[in-house]
Amino acid sequence: MTYSSIEEQTQIYDNLTELYQQIKAESETEFKAIDKNIERNDFRESARNLFAYLALRRRDIRSLQADLSSWGLSSLGRLESRTLFTLESVIRRLGNTIGKDMEIEEPESKQSTAGRNRLAQNTQLFFGDAPRERNTRIMVTMPTEASEDKVLLKELIESGMNVARINAAHDNEDTWKAMIDNIHELAEELDKKVKILIDIAGPKIRTEWVFTKFKKPKVKAGDLVRMTKDYTNLPPLDDDIKVTVGCSIPQIFEQLSIDDPILIDDGSIELEGKEIGESEALLLVKRVRVGSVRIKAEKGLNFPETEFDIDILTDEDREAIHFAVEHADMIGCSFIRTTDDIEEIQAEIEKSDRPLSDVPLTLNIETVQAMNNLPEVILKAGSRNPVSVMIARGDLAVESGYVRLAELQQEILWICEASDTPVIWGTEVMASMLDEGIPSRAEVTDAAEGSRSECVMLNKGSYMSDTVQMLNDILIKMEEHQYKKTPTLRSLNVTKIKLP
Incomplete structure (x- = not known):
């Protein structure tokens, strides 16, 4: 190794060490400020890692990444679930190369998979055991006929449905209960387990009526x-x-x-x-x-640029929450915007007999305001409830614009991985297939991208069981090639060339 190369690596080492020290101090200060509010011990390490990741992502480290890659070291591009561990490991390896005495202790190897293991446990809690050939689960929105049509439900379960979503904005408690009873009956008959999510309607702002002197x-x-x-x-x-x-x-x-x-x-x-x-x-x-x-x-x-302070729950929503507490495995929280919304939902759940720690919450991120507050709402919910996140791309796309949506859905995936939070990839997945029986090429690509999440949600349609089966096959294929941001390199048939 030449003198100049040692000098260059020493500069990289000093820059990386300074970055690590800043991130560790900053994140520990922020974590201590909320530690007393964390009631779930299972969430404590997730919150600690989230603060470290947020501290890192407040900085632009692209030039440092390029320097690290040029010397065959980790570029820090996949550290979401193990932020400080990754920095410590790279510092030690670079220090060993240039003969630096380090004050940083060798991180335990088990720390490298601790975040991934926590995410797997949280995913199992929300969506049940993983099917044999894939880790990404499939959620299906229930049509009204699921309260009576057992043939449809049986086909959905056999095709690969793991979670049934009931939208409380439609139908009524009698219909929801009939759906749930049918799902449980058929799942038991097929020796399967299907989780139930009830999505609370929330404050969806709509045009109620139209008045005009013109016809149409x-x-x-x-x-x-x-x-x-x-x-x-x-x-x-x-x-x-x-x-x-x-x-x-x-x-x-x-x-x-x-x-x-x-x-x-x-x-x-x-x-x-x-x-x-x-x-x-x-x-x-x-x-x-x-x-x-x-x-x-x-x-x-x-209203993409207006921050509203409106009640998150209507009287109907409060009734639906109490029904969900009694009959569902998890509660979906629609149109949340701030931590105040989370507190209001938690306060309503506390009126029931179930402890908050036993009521998993799914936070539907569908407004720009919710996106801007994403770390805060995850911390507020996760401190008392098991928490997952749905990327509700319909309203989020309208508010943010389609170009920005492409970036936002990635940011949600990163922040959720840093906090060990399961993600649901939602809205218009395989929409043409559901309605017409034939997918578009773009939809297949989108479904494959959904394999980076823990669950993919399908809506209602005329070809539901066929779509579940196709999505199941796509997710199984993608399981062999990628986990989160990490490609997994199985052998490829295309590499078996025939030479003349």
Whole structure:
């Protein structure tokens, strides 16, 4: 080894050691600030590692990664579940090479897999035992007919369904109970175990009604739309205002600002606030998906740049929570935004007889506000409940934009792996296959990408059992090639070439 190479490696060693010391001190300070609030001992090491990972990712270390790779050392690209361990290991190996005496103790080898083992245990708690040929589980959203159609349920279980999702925004408790009873009966008959997730509806903001003087009115860029919370005192019809729509959550007017963007129907209509009052707002249509679009009732409203302080639970949601506590294996929390939302859900669960530590929560990340608060909501929930996360890509895509979504879903995977939090890959997975029986090429690629999560969620459709079977086959194939961000290199048939 030349003098210059020793000098270069010494500089890398010094930079890496300084980084390690900063991250360790920073993360320990932050961990100690919340340690007293962690009621679940099982979550303590997960939280500690999450703080270390967050401290690392506040810094841009790309040049250091390139330096490490140039000397055949770990580039730190797969340290989510073992952040400090990885840094310590690389420092020791580099120190041994250049003859440095190190104060850092040799990390125990078992630490390298501790995070992965915790994640596996958490995954089993949420989604049950792994099938024989794959680790990624399959969740299926139950249609109403699952309360009566045992043939459909049997096909789903036989095709590979591991978790049944019941959306509490639809049907009623009698229907949910019939679904659950049928699932348990058939799972026992088939010697399978199927977990039950009940998704609480949460504060989904929608257009409640539409009022207009035009027949089947369509809006285009430049049109004005009035949004209001009160249909009992509407102003006279005005040719300048194409449509008046009712908003399902009236508190938003108190927090909406001029120029805030508003999206209707999965972003097919984009508007912005022009005039904001106590009970209504005048909105300007900025663009529409095609030349003109009709505004309909019961369509989603998204406010990507507005941070709302609204109640996370309705009276119906509270009733659904108590039903879920009694009958489900886990509770899905829709449209959460802040730690206050988590506290409100936990307070409602505490009214039941089950301890919080026995009620797993799935946090649906479907707003930009929730994404911005992701570490905090995981820490708040995980400190008292077992916690998992669903990447609800439908609303998240509308709020963040599709380009940003591609990045956000990766960030969610990384942060969840750092906190040993199981992830559900959700929304429109294999949607064409579900509806038409034939998948698009992009859907197959998306389903394969879902193998990096712990569970992939399918929605309802006409070809549910066929889609479960295809997803099962895709996940089995991908199991042989990748775990999280790490490729696993089995032998490839394509490498067996025939020479002339």
